Amino acid sequence: MTRSTLMAMALLISFSCQPKKTEKQSEMVVEAKTEKTSLTAEQLQQYETAYFASGCFWCVEAIFESVKGVKEVFSGYSGGTETNPTYEDVAYGRTSHAEAVQVYYDPKTITFQQLVQVFFGSHDPTSLNRQGPDRGPQYRSIAFYKNTEEKKIIEDYIAQLEQEKVYDRPIVTEVTKFDKFWKAEKYHQDYERKNPNNPYIRAVSIPRLNRFKKNFQSFLKEGTH
Template sequence: MTVQNYGDETGDDTEVATFGAGCFWCVEAIYQRVNGVIAVESGYAGGHVQNPTYEQVVRGNTGHAEVARVTYNPEEISFEELLEVFWHTHDPTTLNRQGNDVGPQYRSAIFFHNDDQKMIAENSLKKTDKSDLWDDSIVTEITPLSNYSVAEDYHQNYFNNNPNAGYCSVVIAPKIAKFKKDFPHLLQEAN
Protein backbone atom coordinates (compact mmCIF):
# COMPACT_ATOMS: atom_id res chain seq x y z
CA MET A 1 0.00 0.00 0.00
CA THR A 2 1.14 3.53 -0.70
CA VAL A 3 0.88 6.41 1.69
CA GLN A 4 -0.03 9.92 0.59
CA ASN A 5 0.85 12.67 3.06
CA TYR A 6 -0.50 16.20 3.25
CA GLY A 7 1.28 18.36 0.70
CA ASP A 8 2.42 15.59 -1.64
CA GLU A 9 1.38 15.86 -5.29
CA THR A 10 1.66 13.42 -8.16
CA GLY A 11 3.38 15.44 -10.85
CA ASP A 12 4.03 18.77 -12.52
CA ASP A 13 0.90 18.81 -14.67
CA THR A 14 -1.54 17.04 -12.33
CA GLU A 15 -3.03 17.73 -8.93
CA VAL A 16 -4.77 15.55 -6.37
CA ALA A 17 -7.98 16.02 -4.40
CA THR A 18 -9.32 13.64 -1.75
CA PHE A 19 -13.03 13.48 -0.95
CA GLY A 20 -15.14 11.48 1.46
CA ALA A 21 -18.82 11.44 0.55
CA GLY A 22 -20.16 8.15 1.84
CA CYS A 23 -19.26 4.86 0.23
CA PHE A 24 -16.12 5.27 -1.87
CA TRP A 25 -17.66 3.22 -4.69
CA CYS A 26 -20.14 6.06 -5.32
CA VAL A 27 -17.53 8.80 -5.18
CA GLU A 28 -15.16 6.88 -7.44
CA ALA A 29 -17.89 6.19 -10.04
CA ILE A 30 -18.90 9.87 -10.23
CA TYR A 31 -15.39 11.30 -10.56
CA GLN A 32 -14.37 8.67 -13.14
CA ARG A 33 -16.87 10.38 -15.44
CA VAL A 34 -15.61 13.95 -14.92
CA ASN A 35 -13.73 15.54 -17.79
CA GLY A 36 -10.16 16.35 -16.76
CA VAL A 37 -9.96 13.58 -14.18
CA ILE A 38 -7.05 11.28 -14.97
CA ALA A 39 -7.46 8.64 -12.25
CA VAL A 40 -9.60 7.86 -9.22
CA GLU A 41 -8.47 5.58 -6.43
CA SER A 42 -10.58 4.30 -3.54
CA GLY A 43 -8.88 4.50 -0.16
CA TYR A 44 -9.04 5.40 3.50
CA ALA A 45 -7.98 8.67 5.16
CA GLY A 46 -7.94 10.49 8.45
CA GLY A 47 -7.74 7.63 10.92
CA HIS A 48 -5.36 6.52 13.63
CA VAL A 49 -4.61 2.97 12.41
CA GLN A 50 -1.77 2.53 9.92
CA ASN A 51 -2.75 0.71 6.70
CA PRO A 52 -6.20 -0.40 7.86
CA THR A 53 -8.16 -3.12 6.13
CA TYR A 54 -11.69 -2.67 4.87
CA GLU A 55 -12.91 -4.95 7.65
CA GLN A 56 -11.34 -2.61 10.22
CA VAL A 57 -12.64 0.59 8.62
CA VAL A 58 -16.19 -0.67 8.10
CA ARG A 59 -16.50 -1.27 11.87
CA GLY A 60 -16.22 2.52 12.27
CA ASN A 61 -13.60 2.61 15.02
CA THR A 62 -10.34 3.37 13.13
CA GLY A 63 -11.20 7.04 12.56
CA HIS A 64 -10.87 6.64 8.79
CA ALA A 65 -13.30 7.83 6.15
CA GLU A 66 -13.82 5.96 2.92
CA VAL A 67 -12.43 8.36 0.31
CA ALA A 68 -11.73 8.78 -3.36
CA ARG A 69 -8.34 10.16 -4.32
CA VAL A 70 -8.85 12.11 -7.54
CA THR A 71 -5.91 12.88 -9.81
CA TYR A 72 -6.82 15.61 -12.28
CA ASN A 73 -5.45 18.01 -14.85
CA PRO A 74 -6.01 21.55 -13.51
CA GLU A 75 -5.83 22.86 -17.09
CA GLU A 76 -9.05 20.92 -17.84
CA ILE A 77 -10.93 21.08 -14.53
CA SER A 78 -10.42 23.19 -11.45
CA PHE A 79 -10.54 22.21 -7.81
CA GLU A 80 -13.54 24.53 -7.51
CA GLU A 81 -15.40 22.55 -10.18
CA LEU A 82 -14.54 19.28 -8.46
CA LEU A 83 -16.01 20.74 -5.27
CA GLU A 84 -19.19 21.74 -7.11
CA VAL A 85 -19.62 18.11 -8.15
CA PHE A 86 -18.89 17.06 -4.55
CA TRP A 87 -21.61 19.31 -3.07
CA HIS A 88 -24.22 18.17 -5.60
CA THR A 89 -23.63 14.41 -5.62
CA HIS A 90 -23.97 13.55 -1.92
CA ASP A 91 -25.76 14.96 1.12
CA PRO A 92 -23.21 17.04 3.04
CA THR A 93 -25.78 17.84 5.75
CA THR A 94 -25.95 14.40 7.38
CA LEU A 95 -23.37 13.66 10.06
CA ASN A 96 -21.61 10.31 9.61
CA ARG A 97 -24.20 9.06 7.16
CA GLN A 98 -25.08 8.75 3.49
CA GLY A 99 -28.43 7.05 2.96
CA ASN A 100 -28.31 3.60 4.57
CA ASP A 101 -24.52 3.80 5.04
CA VAL A 102 -24.11 4.88 8.67
CA GLY A 103 -20.94 5.50 10.69
CA PRO A 104 -17.96 7.88 10.79
CA GLN A 105 -16.35 6.02 7.89
CA TYR A 106 -19.11 7.47 5.66
CA ARG A 107 -18.70 11.09 6.77
CA SER A 108 -18.64 14.01 4.39
CA ALA A 109 -15.04 15.22 4.27
CA ILE A 110 -12.60 17.18 2.18
CA PHE A 111 -9.01 16.20 2.93
CA PHE A 112 -6.92 19.05 1.58
CA HIS A 113 -3.42 18.58 0.16
CA ASN A 114 -2.21 22.17 0.51
CA ASP A 115 -3.20 25.58 1.88
CA ASP A 116 -4.77 26.67 -1.42
CA GLN A 117 -7.12 23.68 -1.37
CA LYS A 118 -7.98 24.44 2.26
CA MET A 119 -8.90 28.04 1.47
CA ILE A 120 -10.86 27.11 -1.66
CA ALA A 121 -12.73 24.34 0.18
CA GLU A 122 -13.62 26.61 3.11
CA ASN A 123 -14.91 29.33 0.76
CA SER A 124 -16.83 26.79 -1.31
CA LEU A 125 -18.46 25.34 1.80
CA LYS A 126 -19.55 28.80 2.99
CA LYS A 127 -20.92 29.70 -0.44
CA THR A 128 -22.78 26.40 -0.79
CA ASP A 129 -24.14 26.57 2.75
CA LYS A 130 -25.59 30.03 2.01
CA SER A 131 -27.16 28.82 -1.25
CA ASP A 132 -30.49 27.06 -1.51
CA LEU A 133 -28.89 23.75 -2.54
CA TRP A 134 -29.51 22.16 0.88
CA ASP A 135 -32.17 22.99 3.48
CA ASP A 136 -29.99 21.95 6.41
CA SER A 137 -26.52 23.19 7.37
CA ILE A 138 -23.48 21.51 5.85
CA VAL A 139 -21.48 19.35 8.30
CA THR A 140 -18.59 18.47 5.98
CA GLU A 141 -15.22 18.41 7.71
CA ILE A 142 -12.25 20.10 6.04
CA THR A 143 -8.97 18.69 7.34
CA PRO A 144 -5.44 18.06 6.10
CA LEU A 145 -4.94 14.71 4.42
CA SER A 146 -3.46 12.28 6.92
CA ASN A 147 -2.87 8.56 7.13
CA TYR A 148 -4.05 7.83 3.60
CA SER A 149 -3.86 4.29 2.29
CA VAL A 150 -5.18 2.63 -0.83
CA ALA A 151 -8.18 0.34 -0.45
CA GLU A 152 -7.94 -3.30 -1.45
CA ASP A 153 -7.90 -4.17 -5.17
CA TYR A 154 -11.49 -5.44 -5.22
CA HIS A 155 -12.71 -1.95 -4.25
CA GLN A 156 -11.00 -0.27 -7.21
CA ASN A 157 -13.14 0.54 -10.27
CA TYR A 158 -15.99 -1.15 -8.42
CA PHE A 159 -19.01 0.18 -10.30
CA ASN A 160 -17.46 -0.35 -13.73
CA ASN A 161 -16.54 -3.93 -12.79
CA ASN A 162 -19.88 -4.73 -11.11
CA PRO A 163 -22.62 -2.62 -12.77
CA ASN A 164 -25.33 -5.23 -12.15
CA ALA A 165 -24.57 -5.77 -8.45
CA GLY A 166 -27.48 -4.73 -6.23
CA TYR A 167 -25.76 -1.75 -4.57
CA CYS A 168 -24.47 -0.54 -7.93
CA SER A 169 -27.84 -0.61 -9.68
CA VAL A 170 -29.89 0.71 -6.72
CA VAL A 171 -27.53 3.32 -5.23
CA ILE A 172 -24.68 4.20 -7.60
CA ALA A 173 -26.44 4.18 -10.99
CA PRO A 174 -29.01 6.82 -9.92
CA LYS A 175 -26.19 9.04 -8.60
CA ILE A 176 -24.39 8.75 -11.94
CA ALA A 177 -27.61 9.57 -13.79
CA LYS A 178 -28.10 12.68 -11.61
CA PHE A 179 -24.50 13.74 -12.21
CA LYS A 180 -24.95 13.36 -15.99
CA LYS A 181 -28.16 15.41 -15.87
CA ASP A 182 -26.76 18.16 -13.63
CA PHE A 183 -23.26 18.40 -15.12
CA PRO A 184 -23.38 17.58 -18.86
CA HIS A 185 -20.65 20.20 -19.44
CA LEU A 186 -18.24 18.27 -17.17
CA LEU A 187 -18.96 14.82 -18.57
CA GLN A 188 -16.20 12.88 -20.26
CA GLU A 189 -17.20 12.08 -23.85
CA ALA A 190 -16.75 8.32 -23.42
CA ASN A 191 -19.21 8.20 -20.48
Protein backbone atom coordinates (compact mmCIF):
# COMPACT_ATOMS: atom_id res chain seq x y z
CA MET A 1 0.00 0.00 0.00
CA THR A 2 1.45 3.36 -1.02
CA ARG A 3 2.12 6.23 1.34
CA SER A 4 -0.48 8.39 -0.43
CA THR A 5 -3.11 5.67 0.01
CA LEU A 6 -2.32 5.40 3.72
CA MET A 7 -2.56 9.16 4.12
CA ALA A 8 -5.92 9.22 2.34
CA MET A 9 -7.26 6.45 4.57
CA ALA A 10 -6.05 8.22 7.69
CA LEU A 11 -7.73 11.42 6.55
CA LEU A 12 -11.02 9.64 5.93
CA ILE A 13 -10.94 7.85 9.26
CA SER A 14 -10.34 11.18 11.02
CA PHE A 15 -13.83 12.21 9.88
CA SER A 16 -16.49 10.57 11.97
CA CYS A 17 -20.16 10.86 12.80
CA GLN A 18 -19.17 10.63 16.46
CA PRO A 19 -19.32 13.86 18.49
CA LYS A 20 -16.22 15.86 19.30
CA LYS A 21 -15.79 17.50 22.68
CA THR A 22 -15.99 20.98 21.20
CA GLU A 23 -18.42 20.18 18.40
CA LYS A 24 -21.80 19.97 20.08
CA GLN A 25 -21.99 23.56 21.31
CA SER A 26 -21.21 25.07 17.91
CA GLU A 27 -23.71 22.74 16.21
CA MET A 28 -26.44 23.83 18.61
CA VAL A 29 -25.77 27.45 17.65
CA VAL A 30 -26.31 26.51 14.00
CA GLU A 31 -29.57 24.82 14.93
CA ALA A 32 -30.74 27.86 16.84
CA LYS A 33 -30.43 29.87 13.62
CA THR A 34 -31.97 27.28 11.32
CA GLU A 35 -35.24 25.53 12.18
CA LYS A 36 -36.33 22.28 10.54
CA THR A 37 -39.32 23.06 8.35
CA SER A 38 -41.57 20.07 8.86
CA LEU A 39 -45.19 19.16 8.44
CA THR A 40 -47.44 19.34 11.46
CA ALA A 41 -48.11 16.21 13.50
CA GLU A 42 -51.64 16.17 12.11
CA GLN A 43 -50.38 16.34 8.53
CA LEU A 44 -47.81 13.59 9.13
CA GLN A 45 -50.56 11.24 10.34
CA GLN A 46 -51.81 11.05 6.75
CA TYR A 47 -48.71 9.11 5.72
CA GLU A 48 -47.10 5.73 6.38
CA THR A 49 -43.85 5.31 8.31
CA ALA A 50 -40.78 3.17 7.74
CA TYR A 51 -37.63 2.80 9.81
CA PHE A 52 -34.07 2.04 8.74
CA ALA A 53 -30.51 2.13 10.12
CA SER A 54 -27.50 2.15 7.82
CA GLY A 55 -24.71 4.14 9.38
CA CYS A 56 -24.52 7.80 10.33
CA PHE A 57 -28.03 9.20 10.37
CA TRP A 58 -26.86 12.49 8.85
CA CYS A 59 -26.21 10.56 5.63
CA VAL A 60 -29.28 8.35 5.75
CA GLU A 61 -31.68 11.21 6.42
CA ALA A 62 -30.41 13.16 3.41
CA ILE A 63 -30.73 10.12 1.13
CA PHE A 64 -34.34 9.38 2.01
CA GLU A 65 -35.29 13.05 1.87
CA SER A 66 -34.22 13.06 -1.80
CA VAL A 67 -36.71 10.28 -2.65
CA LYS A 68 -40.04 11.08 -4.32
CA GLY A 69 -43.05 10.34 -2.15
CA VAL A 70 -41.08 10.85 1.05
CA LYS A 71 -42.69 13.69 2.98
CA GLU A 72 -40.44 13.94 6.02
CA VAL A 73 -37.47 12.18 7.60
CA PHE A 74 -36.27 12.39 11.19
CA SER A 75 -32.94 11.26 12.59
CA GLY A 76 -33.00 9.27 15.81
CA TYR A 77 -32.22 6.05 17.63
CA SER A 78 -33.81 2.60 17.52
CA GLY A 79 -33.08 -1.10 17.84
CA GLY A 80 -32.00 -0.99 21.49
CA THR A 81 -33.55 -1.30 24.92
CA GLU A 82 -32.49 1.86 26.74
CA THR A 83 -34.98 4.69 27.27
CA ASN A 84 -34.29 8.30 26.34
CA PRO A 85 -30.96 7.64 24.59
CA THR A 86 -28.71 10.61 23.88
CA TYR A 87 -26.43 11.21 20.91
CA GLU A 88 -23.25 10.93 22.94
CA ASP A 89 -24.36 7.67 24.56
CA VAL A 90 -25.38 6.11 21.23
CA ALA A 91 -22.47 7.43 19.18
CA TYR A 92 -19.92 6.24 21.74
CA GLY A 93 -21.53 2.78 21.89
CA ARG A 94 -22.88 3.09 25.43
CA THR A 95 -26.32 1.79 24.39
CA SER A 96 -27.70 -1.05 22.29
CA HIS A 97 -29.38 1.41 19.91
CA ALA A 98 -28.33 2.22 16.36
CA GLU A 99 -28.51 5.58 14.64
CA ALA A 100 -31.71 5.31 12.60
CA VAL A 101 -34.23 7.30 10.60
CA GLN A 102 -37.99 7.60 10.64
CA VAL A 103 -39.40 8.00 7.13
CA TYR A 104 -42.86 9.41 6.47
CA TYR A 105 -43.98 8.49 2.96
CA ASP A 106 -46.98 8.54 0.66
CA PRO A 107 -47.67 4.93 -0.42
CA LYS A 108 -49.54 6.28 -3.46
CA THR A 109 -46.23 7.60 -4.77
CA ILE A 110 -43.66 5.18 -3.39
CA THR A 111 -44.09 1.74 -1.86
CA PHE A 112 -42.45 0.17 1.16
CA GLN A 113 -40.76 -2.28 -1.21
CA GLN A 114 -39.19 0.61 -3.11
CA LEU A 115 -38.00 2.17 0.15
CA VAL A 116 -36.34 -1.15 0.95
CA GLN A 117 -34.58 -0.93 -2.41
CA VAL A 118 -33.42 2.58 -1.51
CA PHE A 119 -32.15 1.28 1.82
CA PHE A 120 -30.10 -1.57 0.36
CA GLY A 121 -28.94 0.49 -2.61
CA SER A 122 -27.57 3.35 -0.51
CA HIS A 123 -25.19 1.51 1.84
CA ASP A 124 -23.09 -1.64 2.17
CA PRO A 125 -25.31 -4.30 3.79
CA THR A 126 -22.38 -6.73 3.95
CA SER A 127 -20.37 -4.53 6.32
CA LEU A 128 -20.81 -5.72 9.91
CA ASN A 129 -21.12 -2.95 12.49
CA ARG A 130 -19.61 -0.39 10.15
CA GLN A 131 -20.41 2.09 7.40
CA GLY A 132 -17.57 4.06 5.86
CA PRO A 133 -15.34 5.52 8.58
CA ASP A 134 -17.92 4.91 11.33
CA ARG A 135 -17.41 1.73 13.34
CA GLY A 136 -19.41 0.03 16.06
CA PRO A 137 -22.81 -1.66 16.46
CA GLN A 138 -24.42 1.79 16.68
CA TYR A 139 -23.76 2.01 12.91
CA ARG A 140 -25.07 -1.46 12.04
CA SER A 141 -27.46 -2.16 9.20
CA ILE A 142 -31.07 -2.75 10.25
CA ALA A 143 -34.28 -2.98 8.25
CA PHE A 144 -37.20 -2.63 10.65
CA TYR A 145 -40.63 -4.09 9.99
CA LYS A 146 -43.97 -3.31 11.65
CA ASN A 147 -45.94 -6.31 10.40
CA THR A 148 -45.54 -9.67 8.70
CA GLU A 149 -46.08 -8.17 5.24
CA GLU A 150 -43.17 -5.76 5.65
CA LYS A 151 -40.99 -8.54 7.07
CA LYS A 152 -41.69 -10.69 4.02
CA ILE A 153 -40.89 -7.81 1.66
CA ILE A 154 -37.51 -7.30 3.34
CA GLU A 155 -36.64 -10.99 3.49
CA ASP A 156 -37.73 -11.59 -0.11
CA TYR A 157 -35.58 -8.71 -1.32
CA ILE A 158 -32.57 -9.99 0.61
CA ALA A 159 -33.11 -13.41 -0.98
CA GLN A 160 -33.29 -11.78 -4.42
CA LEU A 161 -30.04 -9.86 -3.86
CA GLU A 162 -28.30 -13.04 -2.71
CA GLN A 163 -29.67 -15.11 -5.58
CA GLU A 164 -28.50 -12.51 -8.08
CA LYS A 165 -25.12 -12.35 -6.33
CA VAL A 166 -25.23 -8.56 -6.15
CA TYR A 167 -22.63 -8.62 -3.37
CA ASP A 168 -19.43 -10.61 -3.01
CA ARG A 169 -20.02 -11.13 0.71
CA PRO A 170 -23.05 -12.27 2.75
CA ILE A 171 -25.64 -9.66 3.68
CA VAL A 172 -25.49 -9.00 7.44
CA THR A 173 -28.45 -6.63 7.69
CA GLU A 174 -30.62 -7.29 10.74
CA VAL A 175 -34.33 -7.74 10.04
CA THR A 176 -35.87 -6.49 13.26
CA LYS A 177 -39.42 -5.92 14.47
CA PHE A 178 -39.89 -2.22 15.11
CA ASP A 179 -40.44 -1.26 18.73
CA LYS A 180 -39.75 2.40 19.39
CA PHE A 181 -38.06 5.33 17.71
CA TRP A 182 -36.37 7.98 19.80
CA LYS A 183 -36.03 11.25 17.89
CA ALA A 184 -32.51 12.66 17.99
CA GLU A 185 -31.61 16.04 19.41
CA LYS A 186 -32.89 19.05 17.49
CA TYR A 187 -29.54 20.03 16.00
CA HIS A 188 -29.22 16.68 14.18
CA GLN A 189 -32.32 17.19 12.05
CA ASP A 190 -31.43 18.16 8.45
CA TYR A 191 -27.81 18.18 9.56
CA GLU A 192 -26.34 17.64 6.12
CA ARG A 193 -28.37 20.44 4.56
CA LYS A 194 -27.53 22.89 7.35
CA ASN A 195 -23.83 22.03 7.60
CA PRO A 196 -22.56 21.62 4.02
CA ASN A 197 -19.01 22.67 4.98
CA ASN A 198 -18.64 20.24 7.86
CA PRO A 199 -15.57 18.06 7.03
CA TYR A 200 -17.49 14.81 7.57
CA ILE A 201 -20.39 16.01 5.44
CA ARG A 202 -18.05 17.01 2.60
CA ALA A 203 -15.89 13.87 2.76
CA VAL A 204 -18.50 11.20 3.53
CA SER A 205 -22.15 12.29 3.44
CA ILE A 206 -22.27 14.26 0.20
CA PRO A 207 -20.33 11.65 -1.85
CA ARG A 208 -22.62 8.93 -0.45
CA LEU A 209 -25.71 10.93 -1.40
CA ASN A 210 -24.34 11.62 -4.88
CA ARG A 211 -23.64 7.90 -5.47
CA PHE A 212 -27.22 7.14 -4.55
CA LYS A 213 -28.57 9.84 -6.85
CA LYS A 214 -26.50 8.51 -9.75
CA ASN A 215 -27.79 4.96 -9.31
CA PHE A 216 -31.45 5.74 -8.47
CA GLN A 217 -32.35 8.66 -10.70
CA SER A 218 -35.90 7.42 -11.27
CA PHE A 219 -36.52 7.50 -7.49
CA LEU A 220 -35.54 11.14 -7.02
CA LYS A 221 -37.79 14.08 -6.34
CA GLU A 222 -38.01 16.63 -9.12
CA GLY A 223 -35.16 19.11 -8.85
CA THR A 224 -32.85 16.86 -6.81
CA HIS A 225 -30.88 15.37 -9.71
